[in-house]
Amino acid sequence: MSEESVPAALASQAELASSSGAAASHANTSFIASIIGDNPYFQAGFGLMGVGVGVTALRKGLSVSSVALRRRLLVSLEINNKDRAYEWFLAWLAHQTAAPRSGWARSHQLSVETAYEQRKNGSAAVLFKLVAGPGTHWLQYKGAWMQVKRERETRSMQLMSGTPWETVTLTTLSRDRALFGTLLADARDLALRGQEGKLVVHTAWGTEWKPFGQPRRKRPLHSVVLEAGVGEKIEEDARAFLARRQWYADRGIPYRRGYLLHGPPGSGKSSFIQALAGSLSYDICLLNLSERGLTDDKLNYLLSNAPERSFILIEDVDAAFNKRVQTSEDGYQSSVTFSGFLNALDGVASGEERIIFLTTNHLDKLDPALIRPGRVDLAALIDDASPEQAKKLFTNFYGGDDVGVDELQRLGNRLEKIVGDGRAAGRRVSMAALQGLFIRNGARQAVAATELFVKVQ
Template identity: 80%
Template structure:
């Protein structure tokens, strides 16, 4: 009995001693998957595995459990592309960072899910000696810089994932603002208004005005509405949050949460807003009735629960279908027509496409004038051509062939506003 008691006391002493030593000698850092550093750290680990030589890579020797993260980009023309990224899977992994050994434990809670997104809760716990705790900030900074380096100088598109915003596809090259040819004066008016809004934060606060701004670009398809918004975001070093009001599972409460928690320095883009609400009736082309109500959408834009420090861009091909309550001041502060190609737009786009095509300046001006005269004559007959159509024509053909072929691409369409 004495021996048994002694062994029990010894075992408890060992347990308590080891626990005390762990508390004094080890330090742990927990990162959950709601924190942005979670994805940065996993990407940093994947980068180390892929780029460190095998002779120096401790990931390849110690990590035998991997997970795959697939990013799928669906394009409007129906094509898609997928990118696979291997990251450390659930389990225990070891690596050496700046001479210090660290243990990584990735745990996944499968019995409970996040209510909004439906994804399981996950945590990553880093453990190292207490003397090396100063390496944690350095490691996280390195992971952050690696993530930001891939987005530096590029445009990031975010989409709604449950109640969160997540990057969609790979960061894209910024499009020069001058590459989108609009009616003279339109680009400058919108750009000046956005810059003025961004510089008047305190002015809004002093007068008790909600610090948010709404823009509506309307016009026929292919006129360059979305392209202009992307170019404007790139010129201001802003990102774009793409919001689809007809997305399945999107309800009023989620919409308010998304608009109130959009990433900093980003435009919220709602395309074809007329397709989601047609005279206060929820609709979609495939007959699906969305869960977002018209009143919920209005409240999300400027209601009591709506967020501030926000810039919203909406586009529509049918201004006449929008309810007046949606486009009143306070919800839409600036509305601009982005119309089909005018003679001046057609000439400018033609010159930019072919000015380095080997044509002499006199020949280029002659062809540009001929194209401009064609647009004038066709417009007099009530026929129009979109900028997207002209761009596609110029991509496929030389200068002379493009001028000859453009006559067959005009369509009967009334001039908006006349």
């Protein structure tokens, strides 16, 4: 083959290959087009894919539009369980559920809150309160519908109390956002109205103070009959302390006061503290040092964060510590140490602006370090009934009954002599015992019952 014919042959082969490739490509394209064009399954598949893409785009658009619409037309308010308004709102919601009005959507998801109190005599008091449980609820308030969503986070707990975090979220139209403030004000007023003119007893739940039961009617201070001058002395000291806040601050003295009431059981120690709290418009925070799980740091936190205008009452402190070791009646040893208790009373980390009342039936069992000045500023003996106390209690009980004034005086003098003679013979009677006799009997029968009671002591 000549040199001139080689390129020509190569070109001819290249053209042939090119034409063959083009023909093959055209054949493949024609084959695929024939399959797609003639096969109904492929046509249906592409149609469904198009519908799916359209639905996805529509769903996305609706989601974005819904979020934008909610942001413009709806407003939400979140209340967490660390805020005081949380319990106020739940109590208000429970009140509305108990007495629904027109337009109110009754809640079908309820939660129970149980308050339990173990008394020293072995009896117990249990109170139940039904509130809106976790979930979604609806209510109508002043013509506006609101969504109420209560959520509970069980995977994380509050560090000190160990209770789960909870939130309540209120959602309504943006035009009705001003109703949030009105609703919370109503909830606050309902809570305070239930406590107005009454005494609230708080108990420790973990590291938080919570009201126990319903607010109690204040007991008149004159209804607790003590030895002449004892009650007046304590009341005068407490009022003087409350009036000298700036005096303490100017002299750098911690603004706190400690009282110790000691005496036999049934002499009126706790009753007097309750009546004094009501007279000063104070509440009572009842603290049990033998509570399981109570430690030094929790005790310090509770004493430093007691509700405003409240007495901290620690009863039977002699039973809490025996030789500086705290033990309960069943032998359980608590984590609260005697030194921790002393530091919580007046240590460096102890709180201020508080009044503590301690009670005991056995003053001789208390460690001198506990009752030294600074921890106990005033100690008072609340003893068994004296003849004068017995007569005064008798006249208070029967003064408005059918007994005439002269007969009441005669019966009172006789009762006074009975109690006096019995006390001289070592047969004492408590004020609680006398009160029980007076409740069960009339004036004449009460004197006879008291005489018999004193004789058998």
